[in-house]
Amino acid sequence: MERRDFLKKTATAAGLAAVTGVVGFSFHNRDTAAYKTLMAKTGTFEIASDLSYPTLALARDENHTAALRASLDAIGGIERFIKPGERVTVKPNVGWDRTPQQAANTNPELVSEMVGLCFAAGAAEVIVSDITCNDARRTFIRSGIKEAAEKAGAKVILPAEDDYVETDLGGDLLTVWPVLKYFIDTDKFINMPIVKQHSLSSCTIGMKNLYGILGGRRNQLHQKIDQSIVDLAAFVRPTLTVVDATHVLMRNGPQGGSTSDVNIENSVICSTDQVAADARACKFLGLIPENVGHIVLAEQSGLGNIDYNAAGYKEIV
Amino acid sequence: MSIKTVRNLRRISQVLFFVIFFWLILKTNFEVTFSPGAGGEIILPYPVSIALEFDPLTALATLLANGTIYKGLLWSLVILIPTIFLGRFFCGWICPLGTLNHWISEIRSERLKRKGRGKIESNRYKKYHRIKYYILFVFLAASAVGSLQIGLLDPLALLARSIGTVVLPVAHTSADGLLGWVKSFGIGPLSGGAQLLYDIFSPLFLTFRQAHFHTILTIGIVFLAVVVLNRVFTRFWCRGICPLGALLGLFSRYAIFGLEKNAESCNGCKKCMLHCQGGDNPDVGSKWHQPECVLCLNCQASCPTGSLKFKFFPNLEKKKDNPAATQKVDVSRRKVIASTVGGLAMVPLFRSGDAFEKNPNPKLVRPPGAVAENDFLQRCIRCGQCMRVCPNNALHPTFMESGLEGIWTPILIAKIGYCEPSCTLCGQVCPTGAIVELTQLQKMGDDNNRPNRIGTAFIDRGRCLPWAMATPCIVCEEWCPVSPKAIYLKEETVVNNKGEEIKVKLPHIDPDLCTGCGACEYACPVSDKAAVYITSVGESRSLDNQILLQRKGIERRTQ
Numbered sequence: 001m002e003r004r005d006f007l008k009k010t011a012t013a014a015g016l017a018a019v020t021g022v023v024g025f026s027f028h029n030r031d032t033a034a035y036k037t038l039m040a041k042t043g044t045f046e047i048a049s050d051l052s053y054p055t056l057a058l059a060r061d062e063n064h065t066a067a068l069r070a071s072l073d074a075i076g077g078i079e080r081f082i083k084p085g086e087r088v089t090v091k092p093n094v095g096w097d098r099t100p101q102q103a104a105n106t107n108p109e110l111v112s113e114m115v116g117l118c119f120a121a122g123a124a125e126v127i128v129s130d131i132t133c134n135d136a137r138r139t140f141i142r143s144g145i146k147e148a149a150e151k152a153g154a155k156v157i158l159p160a161e162d163d164y165v166e167t168d169l170g171g172d173l174l175t176v177w178p179v180l181k182y183f184i185d186t187d188k189f190i191n192m193p194i195v196k197q198h199s200l201s202s203c204t205i206g207m208k209n210l211y212g213i214l215g216g217r218r219n220q221l222h223q224k225i226d227q228s229i230v231d232l233a234a235f236v237r238p239t240l241t242v243v244d245a246t247h248v249l250m251r252n253g254p255q256g257g258s259t260s261d262v263n264i265e266n267s268v269i270c271s272t273d274q275v276a277a278d279a280r281a282c283k284f285l286g287l288i289p290e291n292v293g294h295i296v297l298a299e300q301s302g303l304g305n306i307d308y309n310a311a312g313y314k315e316i317v
Numbered sequence: 318m319s320i321k322t323v324r325n326l327r328r329i330s331q332v333l334f335f336v337i338f339f340w341l342i343l344k345t346n347f348e349v350t351f352s353p354g355a356g357g358e359i360i361l362p363y364p365v366s367i368a369l370e371f372d373p374l375t376a377l378a379t380l381l382a383n384g385t386i387y388k389g390l391l392w393s394l395v396i397l398i399p400t401i402f403l404g405r406f407f408c409g410w411i412c413p414l415g416t417l418n419h420w421i422s423e424i425r426s427e428r429l430k431r432k433g434r435g436k437i438e439s440n441r442y443k444k445y446h447r448i449k450y451y452i453l454f455v456f457l458a459a460s461a462v463g464s465l466q467i468g469l470l471d472p473l474a475l476l477a478r479s480i481g482t483v484v485l486p487v488a489h490t491s492a493d494g495l496l497g498w499v500k501s502f503g504i505g506p507l508s509g510g511a512q513l514l515y516d517i518f519s520p521l522f523l524t525f526r527q528a529h530f531h532t533i534l535t536i537g538i539v540f541l542a543v544v545v546l547n548r549v550f551t552r553f554w555c556r557g558i559c560p561l562g563a564l565l566g567l568f569s570r571y572a573i574f575g576l577e578k579n580a581e582s583c584n585g586c587k588k589c590m591l592h593c594q595g596g597d598n599p600d601v602g603s604k605w606h607q608p609e610c611v612l613c614l615n616c617q618a619s620c621p622t623g624s625l626k627f628k629f630f631p632n633l634e635k636k637k638d639n640p641a642a643t644q645k646v647d648v649s650r651r652k653v654i655a656s657t658v659g660g661l662a663m664v665p666l667f668r669s670g671d672a673f674e675k676n677p678n679p680k681l682v683r684p685p686g687a688v689a690e691n692d693f694l695q696r697c698i699r700c701g702q703c704m705r706v707c708p709n710n711a712l713h714p715t716f717m718e719s720g721l722e723g724i725w726t727p728i729l730i731a732k733i734g735y736c737e738p739s740c741t742l743c744g745q746v747c748p749t750g751a752i753v754e755l756t757q758l759q760k761m762g763d764d765n766n767r768p769n770r771i772g773t774a775f776i777d778r779g780r781c782l783p784w785a786m787a788t789p790c791i792v793c794e795e796w797c798p799v800s801p802k803a804i805y806l807k808e809e810t811v812v813n814n815k816g817e818e819i820k821v822k823l824p825h826i827d828p829d830l831c832t833g834c835g836a837c838e839y840a841c842p843v844s845d846k847a848a849v850y851i852t853s854v855g856e857s858r859s860l861d862n863q864i865l866l867q868r869k870g871i872e873r874r875t876q
Binding site: 096097099100133134135137138141142143144147198199200217219220222223224225251252253254255256257258260261 | 347348350351353357359525708709737738739740782788789790791792794795796798799800801802806822840841842844
């Protein structure tokens with residue numbers, strides 16, 4: 001072998017060895033992987049309080065949309081909450097593949113009326129969404145909410161994988177969770193729960209309805225359900241809570257399945273205080289708010305007033 | 318019409334039927350709207366399994382197995398009767414797997430054996446072509462004694478299964494992965510463009526949610542083998558394996574249409590052999606095998622002297638320099654008998670084992686509306702349509718859960734997806750009646766009607782949070798979809814690790830109310846091996862696989 005040849009071949013092999021070594025070392029990492037989180041823009045959508053209006057109003061009317069308008073007008077009307085050009089997210093309870101009569105999901109009539117009111121107040125966009133338990137396509141259709149909301153002009157969004165953002169909820173218990181972005185990236189948040197019995201939290205009304213903004217393994221939240229609900233309520237703070245108590249699911253909650261589980265109450269509550277709203281609404285289930293763990297804890301955490309009468313309550317029959 | 322035009326018509330027909338087949342599988346999917354009223358039946362807008370119903374092999378085998386031709390399977394006569402007159406036109410003009418094999422085979426190869434003289438030789442009739450007939454006899458014999466194995470190798474079932482449970486889910490994973498990779502560069506326009514392409518194409522090809530299937534690998538390997546073997550022998554599958562091709566070959570025995578060769582005008586160029594699909598010896602000087610010919614017409618179209626002609630009542634006699642053609646299937650009587658005996662013996666072999674009846678897997682939870690296991694195995698062709706259409710990805714091909722006999726038949730895996738109470742889609746798409754069509758009322762029941770049950774839930778008290786870990790939960794009860802709930806709670810005092818007494822609600826199952834839908838197992842927070850799980854016992858379809866003396870929803874033998 002010639003010297004030139006020897007040098008050439010040795011240099012080539014050495015060069016490749018050097019590159020291999022450099023690549024290996026340059027990608028070496030002793031640190032454990034950093035956990036990426038996205039801090040929430042905000043979860044707070046409350047408006048300034050105004051003592052000239054009651055905090056919550058309940059209206060009873062067989063015409064459900066009239067009941068909604070009456071109770072909303074009693075606390076200041078839609079213009080108080082929605083300003084022209086704002087983007088609004090309406091969150092009904094769309095949990096289960098059930099019909100409106102079975103009272104597992106929010107009354108679609110009320111949802112469409114609410115969307116219509118928002119547009120009447122000049123909203124630029126109204127989004128209706130929820131993270132369902134059963135298949136979202138079936139649930140949104142059978143609940144009647146997709147049709148009703150779309151007819152009123154809302155954009156109905158079924159959650160897709162890309163739509164979640166890792167969010168720091170800043171709670172005592174709940175910290176970083178995936179949240180559907182439409183519930184934080186918006187101007188106003190209207191929570192539209194239905195009143196249902198629940199075996200662990202006693203009732204599913206407004207604050208419990210906020211479970212529906214979370215993705216991930218939310219079936220773990222039940223292990224400390226009261227604190228979970230309160231953490232969520234402390235994070236979200238809706239502009240308005242509109243409680244559908246037209247049909248009330250008394251048994252076999254939260255999905256029911258039989259109309260014999262349902263009481264007809266023809267009532268709607270509008271409230272700027274989600275604790276007071278839940279405190280009033282749980283009475284439809286025969287509950288005393290002071291016995292409902294998460295409502296008590298919410299008041300203790302300063303989220304609202306469990307004594308809804310003291311908060312300013314109006315009833316329109 | 319010139320022969321080249323007819324050949325082009327054949328090509329158009331192949332593309333058309335392939336597209337239709339593929340489109341029907343794409344549409345075997347829950348993407349429908351329905352009226353949300355109380356009745357709210359969800360009906361698929363298209364007869365998505367119709368392609369499978371045109372399959373004469375499925376019709377014949379299920380007829381042998383259970384004595385009937387189910388619903389749309391009568392359509393198969395539309396294929397079978399013309400075959401008697403014309404020969405295997407289905408294989409060359411219609412069969413989507415044949416078309417796929419045709420295309421893959423004809424991609425140019427660099428191997429000498431796949432070019433020129435080598436290819437001419439490889440397109441000659443070979444002894445391995447007989448294998449498909451023996452496979453057919455094995456399967457038909459097995460069907461006749463009640464075990465429908467035909468679906469393993471029936472081309473339409475195989476293709477539907479492979480596309481539905483392998484190709485499309487893999488495409489979904491790939492598309493999502495590719496999109497994520499492109500976006501990871503963080504270049505705005507690039508990400509936007511990729512997203513745009515994804516948004517345009519994903520509604521056409523991808524399901525609402527990525528589907529994940531059990532034992533995808535075994536199905537994928539078989540499909541890959543079928544496709545790749547085309548690169549060794551043209552249409553290896555169609556020539557050597559396909560039992561449907563074999564059946565149609567048998568029915569070509571008395572065809573009145575065929576190839577007439579003119580030895581006088583032939584110049585011996587052998588161009589006819591270059592692109593022969595069937596491997597049936599179209600050249601002058603060798604024996605033409607009618608049952609092998611798929612009527613692709615490549616031989617006639619490539620003949621420069623016009624010596625080959627497909628016509629009615631062709632002259633198949635021996636002529637100077639040209640041996641007589643044969644319409645007989647080239648199989649030996651001994652081997653036909655042997656394969657029939659083999660097929661007959663296969664069934665007792667399966668059933669002398671323990672998987673059938675004696676020791677069935679408790680996880681063998683069949684779809685709602687599935688008929689009793691014995692009947693089920695006489696009907697299911699493992700086409701995978703039920704798995705594809707299931708909106709919750711609950712139905713999966715089995716691996717060994719129902720023994721070797723039942724490989725790739727559907728099973729419900731509740732950990733991945735539960736059975737949606739209001740859904741009846743699997744019964745709608747089943748082409749053979751292995752899953753009967755239920756109405757929503759038959760599925761869910763009401764005060765006066767029994768629901769359809771697929772099993773019963775059980776609680777694993779060693780893993781359940783309230784039972785074993787002094788931790789509140791009740792998610793299973795929340796998810797239980799029947800009213801009144803089949804999971805009931807009893808509040809009891811338990812002691813935690815600090816010695817404190819706390820109250821938790823302990824879940825219990827009422828087997829009389831449980832339908833086995835698996836929503837509890839799906840929702841259980843003990844995610845790797847759920848603390849509440851379903852097994853098949855109590856399923857409506859079985860008289861014997863029961864727990865209770867009396868249970869709502871079960872017809873007992875005595876009733």
